[in-house]
Structure formats: C-alpha cells, structure tokens
Amino acid sequence: MTPGDEQGGAASASNCPLAADEVAGFLRGINLGATERPSGDHPAVNVAAADIPAVLRALRDHYAFDLLMDITAVDWAEGVSPRFTVVYHLLSTTRTGSYVRVAANCVSDPEPSVPSVVSVWPGANWHERECFDMFGIKFEGHPDLRRILMWDSYPYHPLRKEFPLAGIEVPLPGEDVQIETGAKVISAPMAGGPFVASPGEINLTEAEPRAKDESWSDRRPQPGQSELKQVKE
Amino acid sequence: MPTEHTFPDAAAKASSAAEAVPEFQTEKMSLSMGPSHPSTHGVLRLQMELDGEILTKADPVIGYLHRGDEKIAENMTYNQFVPYTDRLDYLAPLANNMAYAIAVERLAKLEVPPRCQAIRVITAEMARISSHLMGLGAFGLDVGAWTVLLYTLNEREKLYRLFEELTGARFTTSYTRIGGVTRDVPEGWLGRVNAFCDQFLPILEETLALLTRNKIFMDRTVGIGVISKEDALAYGITGPNLRGSGVGLDLRKDKPYSGYQNYEFDVPVGTKGDCYDRYLVRGEEMRQAVRIIKQVVAKFPDGPWFAVDAKKIFNPPKDKVLTSMEELIQHFMLVTEGPQIPPGEVYFEAENPKGILGFYVVSKGGGVPWRLKIRAPSFCNLSILPKLCVGNLISDVVAILGSLDFVMGECDR
Numbered sequence: 001m002t003p004g005d006e007q008g009g010a011a012s013a014s015n016c017p018l019a020a021d022e023v024a025g026f027l028r029g030i031n032l033g034a035t036e037r038p039s040g041d042h043p044a045v046n047v048a049a050a051d052i053p054a055v056l057r058a059l060r061d062h063y064a065f066d067l068l069m070d071i072t073a074v075d076w077a078e079g080v081s082p083r084f085t086v087v088y089h090l091l092s093t094t095r096t097g098s099y100v101r102v103a104a105n106c107v108s109d110p111e112p113s114v115p116s117v118v119s120v121w122p123g124a125n126w127h128e129r130e131c132f133d134m135f136g137i138k139f140e141g142h143p144d145l146r147r148i149l150m151w152d153s154y155p156y157h158p159l160r161k162e163f164p165l166a167g168i169e170v171p172l173p174g175e176d177v178q179i180e181t182g183a184k185v186i187s188a189p190m191a192g193g194p195f196v197a198s199p200g201e202i203n204l205t206e207a208e209p210r211a212k213d214e215s216w217s218d219r220r221p222q223p224g225q226s227e228l229k230q231v232k233e
Numbered sequence: 234m235p236t237e238h239t240f241p242d243a244a245a246k247a248s249s250a251a252e253a254v255p256e257f258q259t260e261k262m263s264l265s266m267g268p269s270h271p272s273t274h275g276v277l278r279l280q281m282e283l284d285g286e287i288l289t290k291a292d293p294v295i296g297y298l299h300r301g302d303e304k305i306a307e308n309m310t311y312n313q314f315v316p317y318t319d320r321l322d323y324l325a326p327l328a329n330n331m332a333y334a335i336a337v338e339r340l341a342k343l344e345v346p347p348r349c350q351a352i353r354v355i356t357a358e359m360a361r362i363s364s365h366l367m368g369l370g371a372f373g374l375d376v377g378a379w380t381v382l383l384y385t386l387n388e389r390e391k392l393y394r395l396f397e398e399l400t401g402a403r404f405t406t407s408y409t410r411i412g413g414v415t416r417d418v419p420e421g422w423l424g425r426v427n428a429f430c431d432q433f434l435p436i437l438e439e440t441l442a443l444l445t446r447n448k449i450f451m452d453r454t455v456g457i458g459v460i461s462k463e464d465a466l467a468y469g470i471t472g473p474n475l476r477g478s479g480v481g482l483d484l485r486k487d488k489p490y491s492g493y494q495n496y497e498f499d500v501p502v503g504t505k506g507d508c509y510d511r512y513l514v515r516g517e518e519m520r521q522a523v524r525i526i527k528q529v530v531a532k533f534p535d536g537p538w539f540a541v542d543a544k545k546i547f548n549p550p551k552d553k554v555l556t557s558m559e560e561l562i563q564h565f566m567l568v569t570e571g572p573q574i575p576p577g578e579v580y581f582e583a584e585n586p587k588g589i590l591g592f593y594v595v596s597k598g599g600g601v602p603w604r605l606k607i608r609a610p611s612f613c614n615l616s617i618l619p620k621l622c623v624g625n626l627i628s629d630v631v632a633i634l635g636s637l638d639f640v641m642g643e644c645d646r
Contacts, residue, residue: 040577041339066466067482069582072606074595087593089580089608093466093480097488101580123469126616134303149296149645158304165308167301 037103042089044101049086049114052104056088057120065090065100068117071127073106073135077161083109084137088117106137113138116145134159261289264627268297272375272631275641277615283627291622291630293615298645306605310571311337311411314605319405321609321643324367325360325586326406327396332583334409335490336592340579341411341572343543347534349413350492355426355529356399356408357491357583358522362433363392364586365473365515365522368638372512373444375635376453384440391429398422411572412547413539423530430523430530437523441516454508458621458633461506468617471610472588473514474637478506484584496528508636515638546572571600587611587640607646611639 034055037044047055059065070089077083082105092098106112116139117124128139129148136157139145147154151173156163166187171178178184267278276297282290302321306314318333319326331353338345345353366385373381393403398419400406408414444450460470465478475482483500485493501517503510539547548567549560576598582591588610595604614637622630 040342041579041581067471068469069589070580070591070593070606070608072593072604072608074604089591089593091482091582093482097484099488099580121469122467122620123613123616126612130612147296149299151296158301163304165304 037101039101042099042101044103047102047104049104049107052086052088052102053115053117053120055102056090056117059090059100059102060120063092063100064094065092065098067091067093068121068123068127069099071117071124071131073131073137073159075135075159075161081109082106084112084135086114086131086137111138112136113140115140116142118142133157136160259284266630268294272634274371274634274639277634277639277641277644279618279622279630281622281627281630286626286628288622288625288627288630291619293618295612295615295641296645298641300646302646303605303607306602308601310600311574311602312567312572314602315409316405316407319407321607321646322364322585322587322590322611322640323404323642324640325364326404327356327360327400327408328364328583328585329590330406330409331357331491332581332585332590333592334411335583336579336581336594337411337572337574338540339581340577340594340596341543341546341574343412343540343546345413345540346537347492348417348536348538349540351529351533352414352418352538353409353491354493354496355423355526356396356406357585358525358529359392359395359426361522361586362519363389363396365519365638366392368586369440369444369512369515372632372635372638373450375631376450378444378447378450381440381443384436384443388433388436388440391433395422395426395429398425410539410547411574412543417538423533426526427530430527434520434523437516437519444512445516451509453629453632454512454636456505457508457629458625458636459505459507460617460621464617464620465506468620469613470588470617471613472585473518474511474588474614476501477503477511477514479504484582484589488582490581490583493525495532496525498525508632511636511638546574573600574598574602582608585610587638587643588614590643607643609643609646611641611644612646615639615644 034045034047034051037046045055056068067090068088069091070087072087074085074087075083076085084106086104086106088102090100090102104114106114112135114137116128118128118139119141125142125144126148128142129144129146131137132139132142132145133147133149134157146152150158153173155170156168158167164187167185169187170185172183172185262283264281264283265278266281267273268276273279278294278297280292280294281288300320302317305317315330315333318329321329334353366389370382370385370389373379396406397403399422400408400415460474460478462479464470465475465480470478471482479502481500481502484490485498486500498521499517501514501521503514541547544563545567548554549563553560554564555561574596576596578593578595580591580593582589589608590610591606591608593604593606593608594602597603618633621633625633
C-alpha cells in the first residue's frame, strides 16, 4: 500500500499545527509498525530502520513536512542494546511552525546502519555524512558516504561514548609530510581542562570542581589504540 | 517553420563546451580555492573542476574549524557550554546564546519572566543587525564595492560598544544562562540602544543606496546563483537565503519564542532567489530588526530578569550567596553539579541571522547533557554548493559565496 493514502486531503487543507490525534491517524495510516515516541515538545514516532525512507516520504508528500531540518544520532553507550538511535526532525513551511520527530534504532550494534534518505531530500547528504563520520553509522544507499568533518583516513568515530574527550594520538593526513616531520595529532592535555562534575555519584571530594579524570590519569591507564576499535573502511 | 531558440543552461553549456568545437579539445583543470582565501569567509575549501572559466564540478571540503563542540558539551554542565555557543556563529554570539538557553529551558519546562525575554529579543535583534552588517560589508567587498564595508563596520562597532556595556565583552558575550541572563540591563542602556537605532536608520539607507541601484553590483548579482524554491526546500536552506528564494519561513512569526509574537514586524521575501534577492532580504531584515528593537524598548517590562523560582537551575544573586546559608548551598550545588534538568529530549530552533539554528538536547537527568546536537544553518546552506556553483564563472562563485553569508565556526562546530 502507499503510505498515507487515506489521509490524502488532510495536509493540503490545513494550515495549522499538527494535532495529536492526527499523529495517531498517521500511525494507523502508514501501517508500518510505527509507535508513538514519548515526547515533551513535538509529535514523535518510533519506526523500524528499514521503514525510514517510506515514512519520511509519506510525511513529506501527504502531511506537508517539506523541510528536513536535521539528521542526527544518539549513542546510548557501549553495551546498551539497541545502541544507536537515528533521529530525524522535519518542519513544515505550510503548517505554521509544525515539527515532527522520527526516530529509528539501528539494528546491529557493532555495525549500525540505516537506509539513506538522500533520494527523498538531497539535503540529507551532508547530515548523513556527518552522522557516519561521528558515529560510524552506515547509511545504505548513500551516493557518497565519506567523512565530512574529520579527514578521510581518520580511524575513529569521535562522538561514540567510548572515545575520550581529549582525543587519541593519530598520525596527520598526508604521508609525505608525516614522514618528513613526524607530525601527529596529539591528544589534549586535560590538566586544568574542562571542569566537570560527576552527576549521580556525589560525595564532597568528588563534587569539587576539578579537571575531569581523563583516561590516562594515574587511576586509569591511557587507552591504547588496541583498546578502541579502529575502523577499517 | 519558426526557428526554435533554446537557451541551454550554463551547466549544460559547460559540459558540452568541449564537444562543441572538437578541434579545440580542452583539458579540465582542477583548482583548490581555500581553505585560506579571502572570499571563502573563513576556512571553507572548494575543490573545483574548471573548463576554462566555467565550473563543471565543485566539492566543498569542510571541517578545518572542527573543534568537537558536541563532544565537549557531553562532558560539561549546561551553563559551562554557553561560551562555546559564542563560537558557533561568532558574528552573532548573542543570538546563539539565546537559542541554546531556550532549548535547555524547554527541556526543563521553564518559562523565563517577560523582562528576561525582552532583553533576549533586543540582544538577538542587535546581533542580527551586526551580523547582517558584516555580511553585507563582506559581500560588497567580494564583488568589488569597498566603501560599503567601511560604513557597516563603523555601525557594527557602535553595536559592539553597546554589547560590551551589557555583557562585558564585544564578541564572546556568553550572556545567557539557563533560566535567565548574566545581568540586568545597565542604567540608561535602553536609551542608548534607542539612540543608536535613530541614528542608524538614515545611515543604513545611505549604505544600502551604495549597492541597491549600483550598476556594477547589479551586474554581478542579478540572476547569479539562483536557488529555486524547490531546491531551497530540498536542501534545507534556511534564513535569508530561503526567504530570498520566495519561501516566507521565519520562525519568529511561525513558531514564536521569547515573546516575538508581541512585536510587529514584516518578513521580507524575495522572488527570484538570486544573489541580489538575498542581499535585498538582508537589507530589509535590518530595518525590521530596528523596528522590533524600538518596540521592545518602548514596552520594556519590569520585574525579575531571571527565573526566580528555578532554584535548581539559576544561580542566586551574588549578594545573597555571600550572606545567606541557603543560597550559598544552592550556589555550590549549581556550580558543582550543574542545573538540574529532567530526563527527556528536546529540539528547539531559533531564527538566527544566518538561518535556523537548532539544538537537539537529550538529557538523562542531572547537570550534563547526554547528547547535544547543533543544527547549524551555515552547514545546511553550504550543502547546496555542489549544485549551485556548477555552470557559473569562477568569478561568480565569489559573489555566490558572499551572498550565502555563512560562518565556518558554525558549519564545522
């Protein structure tokens, strides 16, 4: 079935924000196993990763959500399953100031992937590249899935929770420069660095503002390259 | 039979240029523009493929200013991140401060008092003027109009003096806190803002008159870098660039925040979506910003300038901290643990000078966000470059980049 067929006229007629019951109707209409997502601000749905392009297309074509604002992911920490959730935010230019949030859990934790929506919105291209760069989530069907903010040969995905704030030493891109100068990206010294409290486990000494206990302080050894999974593209 | 005239678009012309005259086979040249180039406004690098002077391919390379703001945010309390928002769109730090604060306040279901909202609206609109002044000045400079920059920087400096008086800094203002602002407006400041507006309007007209009917400027911009309405929506273009293409999306009108619904202003919309339209939209937005500021000043509300009841979110006044035990404890907890934000997720967007700046915050409770995503307008606005630049002359690329008015600090984060 074509998602949202029953709702055909709903979008064009209204120039008003999406009502809550309309979301329920939408959930029935797309019939793709979407469930409502608890949300404090905008209507939100959870869908299966494979249904993402169909759902977003239905939202755009039948519900006038014509602007893809953002694609991002959340890492729920190592060992949590499902580990990665990809979150889409859509905005409508005709239904005044109406947003919808679509979220999907990636199926595989070690090799997360979701279908690409570049075919629905060309603007998704860079968002998906960034998401891949930062989390290592593969967007199946993306025309050009390269890193965007980090350089191409960079071995880690920095927004994953196990990646330390200070970074990890890596060689600089450009082999000729590397060999000649021995230059490399060194991790940031954290002494006196960002003052971070540890929420949840507060006693008075822990609660003092201090430099965050980064991985290679005397309490814990610095993570070597072996401990963090390097990415083989 | 009448002759059919076809007007092949520039892109098609470019690709078929070599085939058209087979005896003059030309080789395509690849050229890297930036990351250190005066017209790329920062550290944007364009990897171009040229056929003569016409671009056949453009691949923007970004990330030279990537500082990992989102990673940093996950490792510090909510208020500690405010200074990092200054460095997103560093030409309008006050607007970024406000967008971030409102996003977290939405998550905490916290409403700030009207006076605080009014202060934020004034600062955001002043930031809009200062950002557009720089944008127009640099745009003029890019296409060869030197004089404009001298006018606009002069005016911007007056704004920075007002910012300094209010926040203590010209650029890195860090003015908002979750639940309020760092300090109330100084005495007489509103009067000086009003005086600035009065003297600014005639100078603005004078400045815009240097460009609006300027033959050279029009030749460089009219019909150049056209973004169609459909393309603008498909690529998620926002702000003046989207309105230049004829879509009247302005979140200050469509989803008002911080009390924008109380003020009257118009949303300028372009018709053709070329560089010239984007320039016109920015010019008119400055006039409207002045209009908003004058209204806020005229009905500036009394009352508290921070959320007084939010004891777990906003710092108590300093004099109380030094004299009262309860406030001292409150202050201590806020500094060590951060503002207590309930679990949940929020997505808030504000209409910033460069476009729509969004913050997606995921909280698991406590004083540190679990995930903070910044939806940067410049990032999305630049993503259309591969499509927009192709088929244009290399000198027009300079005009297109100038008209998009992006900031790399925000694009790379």
